[in-house]
Amino acid sequence: MTSLTLRVGDLAGEWDRTGLIPPELLRDLGAEGRLCAEVPESYGGWGLSSLSSGAYTAHAGGLCSSLRSVMTSQGMAAWTIQRLGTAEQSAGLLPRLTGGALAAVGFSEPGAGSDLAAMTTTVRRDGDTVVVDGHKKWVTAAHYADLLVVVGRHEDGAVAVVVPTGTPGVRVERIADPLGCRAAGHADVHLDGVRLPADSVLGGHGLPTALLVTTALAYGRMSVAWGCVGILRACLAAATAHAAGREQFGRPLAEHQLVAGHIADLYTAEQVATRVCEYAGRCWDEGSPDQVVATVLAKHVSATQAAAGAATAVQVLASAGSRDGHTVARAYRDAKLMEIIEGSNELCRLMLAQHALSAPG
Ligand code: FAD
Structure with missing residues (x-):
């Protein structure tokens, strides 16, 4: 392979x-x-x-x-x-x-971004079918997807329903020119009277919205967190190579202490993000009760470190990294989006504060 x-x-x-x-x-x-x-x-x-x-x-x-x-x-x-x-x-x-079909997951709607309890997409039972109506926004990979996992309201709570993109009533509308992750196939998905077999509803029944959303997002948060570690490693490699190789004022950039400070900051960011992700990964593998909070912590720390670290890398490369297509320029745009998705910085901070406030003293 x-x-x-x-x-x-x-x-x-x-x-x-x-x-x-x-x-x-x-x-x-x-x-x-x-x-x-x-x-x-x-x-x-x-x-x-x-x-x-x-x-x-x-x-x-x-x-x-x-x-x-x-x-x-x-x-x-x-x-x-x-x-x-x-x-x-x-x-x-x-x-x-695992056989080549591609999938995407839709939660967000025009009126339901951070506040997913405000979702209005409906999954209505009709005999041995269900009918899905709604509008999902910014669905990563929807442009490529064969299947969508769509979250909506059912008669007994929130449900996730599997929607083949070829079903009549599904319209996938590509988002033009996203700030970053430009090839990730972000799209809005319009669902108008999409009729599916009733067994398209995962588990067949509804769950409390918060429980369903937390379950699905937990995986996404871990994945984004580790993706940010990758961004930081790519930035660190680009910044160290450039600082060691380019000379200004008669010496390599790396020998100027303020530039060395940037390298130290990037290394620290990469190490901190790696360690929180490793901790969260161990929590998952051991089935630890700390899994949920460790995942939010990993996502939040890694995303903020990646956004700051990518900016630092652009600073070190300066004009050499200031063009579209360069690793650090891409990282700068991509990393910013990681502070928004799968729980924005603000939502993560609220969840972490809630955890800290509820933990025994
Ligand atoms: P809003 O909810 O309008 O928030 C705007 C700002 O206000 C943010 O900074 C937010 O943190 C802050 N804010 C909101 N509420 C509070 C509060 N109570 N306290 C403090 N601050 C608050 N969605 C999907 O369903 N599937 C996907 O695959 C997907 N992929 C995405 C990929 C990218 C690149 C992007 C940019 C978005 C994607 N989304 C996806 C949507 C994403 O989940 C939402 O953008 C995100 O939840 C924030 O919602 P919003 O953009 O509507 O911002």
């Missing part, structure tokens, strides 16, 4: 400029189980632990954040099916996700 490094090569900048990863490459990677590596081997996945999957996600994130974003969506779809679906639904759907 050709490594991810070779498959991506030096193409990430071009994908970023054109806004497209070749769909056939995504399908090939999907069919090799690379896009949702935690899916058990019995369903055609790699069965990786959270920690091992995290290391792989960081590797992908260092190569190309758009590809890593597609991987996050695929993994989150698989995780949601595995956690909420019946054994029959897992057996039917997961081998498709």
Whole structure:
């Protein structure tokens, strides 16, 4: 199997400029189980632990954040099916996700961003079918997806329903010129009277919205957190190479103490993000009660470190990194978005404060 490094090569900048990863490459990677590596081997996945999957996600994130974003969506779809679906639904759907079909997950709506309790998408039972109506926004990888996991309101709570994108009534509308992760296939999804078999509802019944959303987002948060570690590693490599190689005032940039300080900050950011992700990964693998808060912490720390670290890397490279397609320029745009998705900085801080306030003193 050709490594991810070779498959991506030096193409990430071009994908970023054109806004497209070749769909056939995504399908090939999907069919090799690379896009949702935690899916058990019995369903055609790699069965990786959270920690091992995290290391792989960081590797992908260092190569190309758009590809890593597609991987996050695929993994989150698989995780949601595995956690909420019946054994029959897992057996039917997961081998498709490890066999080349691509998936995305839609929560956000025009009136429901941070506040997902405000979702208005409905999943209405009608005999042995369900009918889905709504509008999902900014769905990563929807442009490439064969299947969408859509979260909406059902008669007895919130549900996740699996919607093939080819179903009549589904319209996927690409988002033009996103700030970053430009090849991740972000799209708005319009669902107008989409009729599906009733067994498209994962688990067949509703759950409290907060429980459903937290379950699905937990995977996405871990994946984004590790993706940010990858961004930081790519930035650190670019900044150290440049600072060691370029001379100004008769000495390498790295010998100017203020530049060395930037390198130290980047190294610190990469180490801090790595350690919080490793801690959260261990919590997942051990089934620790700290898993939820460790995941939010990992996502928040990694995203903020990546956004700051990418800005530092651009500073060190200066004009050399100030053009579209350069690793650090891409990282600068991509990392900013990581502070918004899967729980914005503000929402993460609220959750961390709530945890700290409720913890025994
Ligand atoms: P708003 O909710 O309007 O928030 C605006 C600002 O106010 C933010 O800074 C927010 O943190 C802050 N804020 C809001 N409420 C509070 C509060 N109570 N206290 C303090 N601050 C608050 N959605 C999907 O469903 N699937 C996807 O795959 C997906 N991928 C995405 C990829 C990208 C690159 C982006 C940019 C978005 C994606 N989204 C996706 C949508 C994303 O989840 C939302 O953008 C995010 O939840 C924030 O919602 P919003 O943009 O509507 O901002």
